[in-house]
Amino acid sequence: MALIALAADKGSPGVTTTALALAAVWPRRALLAETDPAGGDLVYRSRAAHGGMLDPNVGVLSLAAAARRGLAAEQLWEHAQPLAGGLDVLVGLGGSEQAAGLTGLWPVLGEVFSMLGQAPNGAADVIADCGRISGDSPSLGLFQHAALVLLVARTEAEHLARVRDRAGALSAKLHGSQRGAGALGYPPIGVLLVADPGQSARIAAQANEMLVASQISARVVGTVAHDPAGADMLTGRRRGRLDKSLLIRSARQIAADVPNRYGVFR
Template structure:
């Protein structure tokens, strides 16, 4: 379990759409955090579990006061709102000017996001939507605490050149000047291309060659479908079979590939974070923290390098790592998407209110429920 940060260099490749799609099909419990300093979009495009709008004042804005006094990872749940489809989100800022209130708190947030996976009460991965980044974007301070940084890019030549340069800059900033060892360093840097997955194999290989030649330490980890119709369904502007859309099908493959390739490395990376920043949790759960630290100290070096070396083998034909048939564990009831309410209740955290029986989004018995229910009549603030 881990913190996965999504970002883009320039343009609008659809970071928020990608983050929602990945969170919706993630195989474990996940918290989607809007951490774009320019402001979030979900409050404008999504409906809360109770059927009304999301509260823009509960989320990243409300967590600032708590974080100034120190932030225990489980306190994140006090600021989370469930969407109507069940996805749990930390709503982003309303406007860019509000980011000033988080000026010195980004590292604290990063540590809490990374440590949430090891919570004894309500563990979860965190997918952070960081939006567009530059050298002085404060959300970049989350990256040292992430297990994986995903850079999204369209496939025009200028976009690919920019993602190459951004990956090289991040590698230097996060891993130091030793670029040759960047492929074994943490956080890993991955690239997600926005294109047609069916015909992208040759392009993926070419982009990987470019990234290797530039010694970025990054590689392409998947291709997310450029699917406007699927994005409209995900945002609630259009009704249809979201689970059959190219967008969600490609997001499911990326999620499966990431968890298969990097799952072991993430577990060790989380232990390393606990060892490096023990103060974040020791005041509340000292026994669990001490056990995690001891385990990390004994296993970190050997396990981490073995996991990372396996994760960075050359991609299979078509540019994508091979996955086992079926790809990815299914939800207990939904047949698709993230784990259902009873799993989180067992973890000790109250769940989203489910839609009323007989409502427009209540699946019939035997049918699967999409991970992020499209809401009729809600517009998306386009990114």
């Protein structure tokens, strides 16, 4: 089992929605971790299994306090809360002010996340929502322990250009400066495009051609359907057949493809 880190370069392309959807349909047990240093969103968007609000003080903040005293992977569950629907989540920070208290702890958390897959009790994959990243984002400390990094982007020209540049910079940071050697880099970097379903195949092919031409060690993994109604159903703000939504159907395809393509279950 593995740590899968999701992030974006700029704006709000839908990282949290994508991470939530993937975790909800992941083929094995999953723990969704909100690791955006700017703060988490689920405490405002989603309901706990008991029908009330999620506790903002139980999650990454309480986990970070425990990590200073040493932390075993199984202890992650002590800081997790179940969402309505059963998915376990580590609620994110309340804001960027709290991130200062986690200085130096991000690599520690990344290591513990990656070890949860081998935990004798309660093993699971961790899907980490890292939010927006830049060259000095503290959450980059997680990436060195990830089995796969997925960059989420929309399909407008400026967003594609930005994800290309971010993938290149991230590859240089994680894999070294050699270009065109993506197959050898670890962790691998993939791109998820949030797209209208009717245009997804064409845009994904164009984006892949752009990455290849730029000799960047990243490839488009798949497309997540731009589906506001499905996103509202996912967080409980709208009734409907969530399993039939375009969002969940596209997330299922990605969740099926990623383990086979990248071998993250080995």
